[in-house]
Amino acid sequence: MVIDTNLFDPSERTEILNHPSRSAHYLSDMSTRENNVKLLMDEAFLRMDFVPEQSLIRLVWHGHAGSGQYRYGLERALAFVRSHGVRRWLADLRDMTAILQEDEQWANTVWFPQLFGTGLEKMAILPSHDYFNQTSVQRSFTAVDGQLTFQVAWFESEQEALDWLGKAEARSA
Numbered sequence: 001m002v003i004d005t006n007l008f009d010p011s012e013r014t015e016i017l018n019h020p021s022r023s024a025h026y027l028s029d030m031s032t033r034e035n036n037v038k039l040l041m042d043e044a045f046l047r048m049d050f051v052p053e054q055s056l057i058r059l060v061w062h063g064h065a066g067s068g069q070y071r072y073g074l075e076r077a078l079a080f081v082r083s084h085g086v087r088r089w090l091a092d093l094r095d096m097t098a099i100l101q102e103d104e105q106w107a108n109t110v111w112f113p114q115l116f117g118t119g120l121e122k123m124a125i126l127p128s129h130d131y132f133n134q135t136s137v138q139r140s141f142t143a144v145d146g147q148l149t150f151q152v153a154w155f156e157s158e159q160e161a162l163d164w165l166g167k168a169e170a171r172s173a
Helices: 010-018 067-084 101-115 131-143 158-166
Strands: 038-042 046-051 056-063 088-096 122-126 151-154
Touching: 038 067, 046 067, 056 067, 067 101, 088 131, 088 158, 101 131, 122 158
Parallel strands: 056 088, 088 122, 122 151
Antiparallel strands: 038 046, 046 056
16 A cells, blocks of 8 residues: 555654554555546545645545544544645535444544634535434534534535535625
8 A cells, every 4th residue: 555645744644654444545646536636545434535626625434434433534634624725625424324422522522623723614514314423413513513613514415515615705805
């Protein structure tokens, strides 16, 4: 396996290289697919890619992510958003199953507060088909609602989400 250690901050490179669950496929040249989408991570539980022209990171979750996998995926995404100034986030949770209550609490108290300081502007969510995941994600956004520093919207289709993410917001002078 080849890992592009330039994807993340230097302080995180050792952790990435030594992570015990290294079944992912990382690309040393961040090979470009159609529409200049750059693959960042491809694990059984999560596929993560980036569209530089849109400053968009996309996380597509699959099935159950164990506690370590869930936190690892979110931490890697957070590190990438920080180091690359990402402005838009698409969370595709449609095939994700339940999130453990401890991980939900960790996300609310540790992870989200860090995400709020990144400059992210918009997050689009494609909700899970799994009732327990839906409940957990809704509880998380309710818990952090007063702290949000970016817009959040929920969509049934990926195209609607991408259209919303791509719309420029009117700014007053």
